Amino acid sequence: MNKKNNRYSAQALAIAMVVLVVSSIIGIAIYSRAAKDKLLSVGERASAEALEVSDLVLNQLINIPISTVTQAIAGEGNTFNYENGVTLTESNGQITELFSELGLSEVFSGLNFCPVEVDGNEYYLKIKEADPNTYFEIRAGQVMAFPVKGVSVGLGCSVSLSIALRGDSNVGFSIEKIYGKTYTNGIAQEYKPYAIDDVQQYCFGCDPTRFIGEDWIKKIEGESIVVELDDVDGTYTLDEIRVKAIGGTIGVGYALTTECTQGFRLIDVQASANCDGTYRGKQILIPEKEWSSPVFDYSIFNGQGSL
Numbered sequence: 001m002n003k004k005n006n007r008y009s010a011q012a013l014a015i016a017m018v019v020l021v022v023s024s025i026i027g028i029a030i031y032s033r034a035a036k037d038k039l040l041s042v043g044e045r046a047s048a049e050a051l052e053v054s055d056l057v058l059n060q061l062i063n064i065p066i067s068t069v070t071q072a073i074a075g076e077g078n079t080f081n082y083e084n085g086v087t088l089t090e091s092n093g094q095i096t097e098l099f100s101e102l103g104l105s106e107v108f109s110g111l112n113f114c115p116v117e118v119d120g121n122e123y124y125l126k127i128k129e130a131d132p133n134t135y136f137e138i139r140a141g142q143v144m145a146f147p148v149k150g151v152s153v154g155l156g157c158s159v160s161l162s163i164a165l166r167g168d169s170n171v172g173f174s175i176e177k178i179y180g181k182t183y184t185n186g187i188a189q190e191y192k193p194y195a196i197d198d199v200q201q202y203c204f205g206c207d208p209t210r211f212i213g214e215d216w217i218k219k220i221e222g223e224s225i226v227v228e229l230d231d232v233d234g235t236y237t238l239d240e241i242r243v244k245a246i247g248g249t250i251g252v253g254y255a256l257t258t259e260c261t262q263g264f265r266l267i268d269v270q271a272s273a274n275c276d277g278t279y280r281g282k283q284i285l286i287p288e289k290e291w292s293s294p295v296f297d298y299s300i301f302n303g304q305g306s307l
Contacts, residue, residue: 085127137250138244145242159227
């Protein structure tokens with residue numbers, strides 16, 4: 001009888017130990033999952049905060065001519081070094097100082113997260129000339145423009161355009177030349193009437209269901225298209241080159257001859273932040289010369305007021 005009782009006691013003890021071990025494993029797993037979820041939640045919050053800081057900085061700058069921004073950084077009478085660029089940080093007040101120079105006050109005063117006073121937190125603003133291999137993406141119907149505006153660029157000055165696919169291969173693009181004359185403060189007082197020869201259309205896949213007619217030229221991705229910036233048509237000089245995406249998104253890269261880089265740069269503006277050990281940032285490309293709106297590509301004018 002005692003042996004039987006001892007056997008039952010041993011079995012009960014073994015079962016209890018198994019239950020304890022399983023319970024411990026489950027408890028550790030639950031704790032580990034909870035700790036991991038908490039860590040992920042903290043990381044996601046810090047990431048969102050860093051991106052919000054980046055957006056805040058960029059949103060202040062996109063409404064100001066980039067030449068005004070670079071001049072404020074360089075200081076009165078100095079020239080901004082586009083090639084090397086500059087990186088400003090907020091822990092020493094450089095970004096706030098720049099905003100103050102631009103007439104923007106208390107940009108960061110409303111932030112209740114990611115304070116730079118906390119050790120490790122930092123905001124960054126980097127501005128420099130975009131790398132020649134940087135492609136500016138434009139979506140279907142959007143336009144990228146090179147505003148020459150009748151500026152004397154010298155003989156042999158040209159721009160080499162390189163178009164890259166961004167997804168669908170059955171997309172196209174057009175390159176239009178606009179000519180003007182009699183300039184006042186950089187604005188043409190008279191434009192050459194529209195001519196079909198001033199617009200050339202290109203396609204990559206040239207799918208016949210999308211690209212109808214013989215006016216389309218098949219193009220190889222990355223193949224350069226050279227446009228002379230000193231081009232003239234009769235008494236008109238080249239005013240603007242407009243690249244329009246058709247049927248999808250394309251990337252536009254360009255290279256200029258050394259004689260005519262002034263005024264035609266793309267400026268790379270990067271805003272980023274480090275919040276609670278998480279680094280995030282955003283980047284935009286801003287043309288040194290302002291572009292006109294693509295709405296004009298879809299408007300009809302008769303040059304005599306209302307239609």
